[in-house]
Amino acid sequence: MRYENDLRDRAAIVGIGATEFSKDSGRSELQLALECVSAALEDAGLEHSDVDGMVTFTMDNNPAVEVNRFLGGGHLTFFSRIHYGGGAACATVQQAAMAVATGVADTVVCYRAMNERSLNRFGTGIQDMQPEPTTASAHFGWYAPYGLLTPASWVAMVARRYMVEFGATSEDFGRVTVAARRFAATNPKAYFFDKPITLDDHQRSRFIVEPLRLLDCCMESDGGVAVVVTSLERARNLRCRPVRICAAAQGATNEQQMMTGFYADDITGLPEMGLVAKQLYATAGIGPEDVQAAIIYDHFTPFVLAQLEEFGFCGRGEAKDFVKDGHIDSGGSLPINPHGGQLGEAYIHGMNGIAEAVRQLRGKAVNQVDGAEHMVVTAGTGVPTSALLLGADG
Amino acid sequence: MPANHETSAPDAIRIARPRPRPAVTRDNAFFWDGVQAGKLLIQRCRCERLRHPPGPMCPSCHSLEWTAILANGDGRIYSFVVAHHPPVPPFDYPNVIVLIELVEGVRIVSNLIGVDPVQVAVGMPVRAIFPELEAGRRFLQFELVEE
Numbered sequence: 001m002r003y004e005n006d007l008r009d010r011a012a013i014v015g016i017g018a019t020e021f022s023k024d025s026g027r028s029e030l031q032l033a034l035e036c037v038s039a040a041l042e043d044a045g046l047e048h049s050d051v052d053g054m055v056t057f058t059m060d061n062n063p064a065v066e067v068n069r070f071l072g073g074g075h076l077t078f079f080s081r082i083h084y085g086g087g088a089a090c091a092t093v094q095q096a097a098m099a100v101a102t103g104v105a106d107t108v109v110c111y112r113a114m115n116e117r118s119l120n121r122f123g124t125g126i127q128d129m130q131p132e133p134t135t136a137s138a139h140f141g142w143y144a145p146y147g148l149l150t151p152a153s154w155v156a157m158v159a160r161r162y163m164v165e166f167g168a169t170s171e172d173f174g175r176v177t178v179a180a181r182r183f184a185a186t187n188p189k190a191y192f193f194d195k196p197i198t199l200d201d202h203q204r205s206r207f208i209v210e211p212l213r214l215l216d217c218c219m220e221s222d223g224g225v226a227v228v229v230t231s232l233e234r235a236r237n238l239r240c241r242p243v244r245i246c247a248a249a250q251g252a253t254n255e256q257q258m259m260t261g262f263y264a265d266d267i268t269g270l271p272e273m274g275l276v277a278k279q280l281y282a283t284a285g286i287g288p289e290d291v292q293a294a295i296i297y298d299h300f301t302p303f304v305l306a307q308l309e310e311f312g313f314c315g316r317g318e319a320k321d322f323v324k325d326g327h328i329d330s331g332g333s334l335p336i337n338p339h340g341g342q343l344g345e346a347y348i349h350g351m352n353g354i355a356e357a358v359r360q361l362r363g364k365a366v367n368q369v370d371g372a373e374h375m376v377v378t379a380g381t382g383v384p385t386s387a388l389l390l391g392a393d394g
Numbered sequence: 395m396p397a398n399h400e401t402s403a404p405d406a407i408r409i410a411r412p413r414p415r416p417a418v419t420r421d422n423a424f425f426w427d428g429v430q431a432g433k434l435l436i437q438r439c440r441c442e443r444l445r446h447p448p449g450p451m452c453p454s455c456h457s458l459e460w461t462a463i464l465a466n467g468d469g470r471i472y473s474f475v476v477a478h479h480p481p482v483p484p485f486d487y488p489n490v491i492v493l494i495e496l497v498e499g500v501r502i503v504s505n506l507i508g509v510d511p512v513q514v515a516v517g518m519p520v521r522a523i524f525p526e527l528e529a530g531r532r533f534l535q536f537e538l539v540e541e
């Protein structure tokens with residue numbers, strides 16, 4: 001199998017924009033989308049009328065044509081949506097880069113805007129889903145009649161097996177949250193600004209679905225984040241220091257499940273993320289030792305550990321020690337989620353992590369990682385997924 | 395829900411709400427019919443590969459021809475969770491949900507009933523049962539058995 005593709009350094013992220021992050025935005029999802037897209041274009045120094053491409057998630061409730069009409073954007077020659085929940089996050093940028101590299105579009109906006117907390121909580125799961133005789137609906141029929149209804153419950157099933165096979169503990173999961181909240185505490189844009197926690201706080205938080213506690217689960221948020229992608233050549237003439245898309249990839253294995261990877265010989269890894277990692281490293285021509293910081297999708301703590309392993313930042317089953325030894329903290333060998341992640345800043349389906357990587361690689365983040373030249377950014381886990389390898393330019 | 399339930403106590407609402415129903419398709423109807431007959435049926439290709447969850451084509455030999463075998467119902471706990479939150483009627487909490495590896499070799503999700511959640515461990519032997527949890531409707535469940 002060939003892992004290298006032709007996207008290396010063809011496109012760049014030139015603008016980022018976001019709303020505030022809250023539990024109740026007080027305005028429509030469409031307005032959130034327009035606010036963050038507008039802010040990203042202003043950051044890039046581009047006109048609304050420059051936009052000729054738009055990408056979002058299938059789960060986003062804001063159709064590209066609605067956003068573009070009210071935005072006063074240009075005529076669209078490229079519009080795409082990506083499936084599988086948070087697994088879409090980095091793939092929005094991949095699709096934008098592909099459109100730019102092929103000349104299909106010049107200025108592509110990727111956005112995700114949602115009143116996830118105040119309107120449509122994902123944490124409630126599929127309890128109200130009506131069974132329809134479709135393949136997608138039938139999938140949930142293997143779980144719903146038994147009460148396995150929520151994202152937390154699906155992750156917990158895999159997490160238990162990970163604990164048994166590698167000797168990981170609830171404390172090992174908790175250290176991921178403690179690290180995220182430490183970063184969030186010094187990020188004024190984070191929902192949990194100035195609210196660090198201790199490992200003891202984690203251990204005293206109630207069980208949601210054992211072995212997962214409340215503080216193993218990301219928050220639920222209202223907000224919007226957008227990024228603007230154009231060619232690297234054009235990016236170098238724009239307002240901000242470009243962030244190169246060194247590589248971008250999607251991955252779904254031939255045993256892929258949607259959140260319920262219970263049936264493979266080994267269920268403790270995230271092979272779809274391994275597939276993505278191989279593509280990123282092969283395309284960018286670098287390895288894990290060349291990455292100074294990372295945005296690791298953190299909707300649930302156990303999958304942060306598995307991702308560190310799939311990307312080769314540590315060996316299989318060793319992530320608990322990697323975290324315990326402080327590698328992911330400020331000053332460590334691989335600080336992760338310096339904005340506080342989705343455990344600490346906000347849950348915008350991974351898009352706020354992409355924006356943070358851009359700030360880091362511009363050298364202008366609130367918790368700046370010294371010498372950040374290359375960063376990995378990952379998307380949702382347990383689902384068909386995606387990731388980026390981004391680089392500072394010049 | 396009938397109008398007279400709207401003002402009744404939470405317990406009455408719990409009884410009124412059935413467990414979520416599976417979506418029955420041409421690919422999985424044999425399994426759900428089997429449960430109502432008190433049988434745990436597993437799809438088998440003509441090449442003898444077992445498949446669960448079931449589907450129309452064999453990933454190994456690409457055959458569309460299959461039958462179902464009667465599993466003997468024995469297995470071991472491969473993984474499990476104990477659900478607490480959010481509580482969803484009509485389930486009882488804490489709710490023990492298990493991933494069972496059947497002796498035939500495939501895995502299946504179900505509940506483990508009649509057990510204190512703190513006593514559950516990976517590797518324990520279990521057996522399939524088919525209690526009528528709602529009037530006229532049986533469900534696949536598992537219970538612990540002696541080693």
Ligand SMILES: [Zn+2]
Nearest residue numbers: 439441452455
């Ligand atoms: Zn076959």
